[in-house]
Amino acid sequence: MRRRMARLGRLLFLVLAAGLVVGLCTAALVPGLRTIGSAQHFEGRVTDALRPLDQRSVVRAANGEVVGVLGLQDRFTIPIEEVSPNVINAVVATEDSTFYSNPGVDGKALFRALRANVDSGEVTQGGSTITQQLVKMRILTPKRDFARKVREAILAVRLTREYSKNEILEQYLNTVYFGAGSYGIGSAAQRFFGVPASDLDVAQAALLAGVIQNPSGYDPFLHPEAARARRVHVLHRMVEEKHITGQEGMLAAAAPLPTKVPPAELRPDNYFVAHVQDLLLDDPRLGATRAARYHAVMRGGLQVYTGYDLEAQLLATAAIARTLPPDAAAKGVSAAMVVMDPRDGEVKAVVNAAGYEQSKYDIVTARAGRQTGSTYKAITLAAALEAGYSPDDHVDGSSPCSVSFPGFPTYPLRNAEGSGGWQSLRSATTHSVNCAYVRLSASVGLDKVASMAERLGATIDRGPDDRAVERQPSMTLGTLSNNLVEMGTVYSTFAAEGVRHRPVFVRKVVDSDGRVIIDNTNRGERVIAPEVARTVTSLLETVIDRGTGTRARLDRPAAGKTGTTDDSRDALFAGYVPQAVAVVWMGRTADNQPMGAVGQFSRLYGGTYPAMIWRAFMESYLAGSPVIEFTEPNEALWPGSARVTPEGRGPSSSRYRRNPATTSTTTPATTVAPTTAPPTTTPPTTAPPTTTSPPPTSGPPPTG
Secondary structure, eight states: OHHHHHHHHHHHHHHHHHHHHHHHHTGGGOTTHHHHHHHTTOOSOGGGGSOOOOBOEEEEOTTSOEEEEESSSBOOOOOGGGSOHHHHHHHHHHHOTTTTTSSSSOHHHHHHHHHHHHHHTSOOOOOOOHHHHHHHHHTSOSOOSHHHHHHHHHHHHHHHHHSOHHHHHHHHHHHOBOSTTBBHHHHHIIIIISSOGGGOOHHHHHHHHHHTTOTTTTOTTTOHHHHHHHHHHHHHHHHHTTSSOHHHHHHHHTSOOOOSOOOSSOOOOSHHHHHHHHHHHHOGGGOSSHHHHHHHHHHBOOEEEOOOOHHHHHHHHHHHHHHSOTHHHHTTOEEEEEEEOTTTOBEEEEEETTOTTTOOOOTTTOSSOEEOGGGGHHHHHHHHHHTTOOTTOEEEOOSSEEEOOTTSOOEEEOOSSSOOSEEEHHHHHHTTOHHHHHHHHHHHOHHHHHHHHHHHTTTTTSOTTSOOOOOOTTGGGTOSEEOHHHHHHHHHHHHTTTEEOOOBSOSEEEOTTSOEEEEOOOOOEEOSOHHHHHHHHHHHHHHHHHSTTGGGOOSSOOEEEEEEOGGGSEEEEEEEETTEEEEEEEEOTTTOOOOOOBTTBSSOOTTTHHHHHHHHHHHHHSTTSOOOOOOOOOGGGSOOOOEEETTEEOOOOGGGOSSTTOOOOSOOTTSOOOSSOOOOOOOOSSOOOSOOOOOOSSOOOOBO
């Protein structure tokens, strides 16, 4: 008796359920459905209620190639026209065989599911069409209960009235999760098989269609046998629906499964992309708050265009690899390089030989930076020239020396390389004479040196509250910290004849609707006069021709400066040709300890391996490109030679004038004169000696 009553109860329930199915299937003809929809808080168009899809952001190199992917979900949407018919046939045959004819719900399938649920006493089957699945994923929640199924069915019918079948299928295929971190058919095709969705064959399409039901259980990388069996089921359905022949199904069933596991997370895998991500997350053009910018970058499907040059990156990496000696890595010594275009500030390559997987700390872009050694002397040189000093001025490079600066204790130091004695500013630059340059910085004034550093770009990669250069007696020796991008910007400004461009990692950012939301077109800003920059370049050419940087010599005009810090903890070479700037660093990233003997050198300087790496890169990078000459400075505009002391620059004297025909001791109106008159301390009456003293055998760096 009880069994009969239970059967009768189930029968009555099925009758009621059948009535509901019939009602839903004819709902498109019932105006009252609008009221039901409104009651469920979906007034207006259902399509407007579809939640936006999270999409990955893509970072592209200068040639358009993808160099990085950022995001929370690896998804990018594609139109249905870019999906292989094999995929459409496999998905429809497996998930919803009546898709093209049903009104959003399938009465028979829903009835079968309801009957199974009644028999089991719980919701075990959904009987959902593709349209219902789309509603569940993009409007409702995964919660499984009778009320939600009713809402799902109602909205599916309404959605079918608003969207074409192809539009529904397009939304579905871009939404569904295929497992292994692959969201949407475009991503799944690339991550599983390395092909666009338009090229998926029958076997590949059947595998992906089968995964939809249970992405974890049918994961071919974790459960290959289950995935293979599920693929056979999908192929069988495709044969039944006459999408393929039995023979085609058998061939597809024998195809191998993919074996290369896709990356689990969308994280930067190189230093360039990592810095691009940091810049985007800090850019207010992507949102007023950090959370808004994070949403835009990680979910917004941005296209990020850069000037990143894959060939330059490869050549820079190779130059470091083939130049560093075998014992460098064993001693914890590595090298890094940034390559920039001085004509627009674009960063072309970022190399850190330590390796991104081994060390996320990037010496090239890290805000903390490292000491730059005598590469900083070029900044002091520019400040002196702008203040009315001449390359023919004479300065005392005798060592050891003690130099006084107003407001500071007397600063003692020695030369580490380069000759001492009285010498021209050109000679002091060529041989990187410490005592000469510290005396020069005292003569010019620390404020002028710091101001020049800021204008040239020595703080350009820092936050708005950290752009003031600290005044220190030792600053001209590179004891302040800068990263390689900042020093690259300084030297790019010289190469661009005084026009400073901000370092450009990101050219342009386009949102998922095709709107340009960031445009970093860089016209540059003139920060020093062309004659000052040209004169700096002229002096830095001699560094490579016959000074501390001869190992960087090219078969074309090039300018640069060596730099070495305390006990050879850091060794640098910063150099340029008119169309390219590269800054090379060498040191220990892990502990910032002295490098000691490496390879053929008992002690490392900027003129050793860094200069050699720079040359190796430039030779390969510039191969086949035209030789471009630097614009020579107008030497007739240089002031007459004078003696420079820490107290100031003496008046120009015809005795030391480079151009004896020029009799005026004042700066011509066309030159870049100082904004205030330089000190006029009277020099000693004795003439500067013409001999030079040999460099000391020991003494504290920083050095050239």
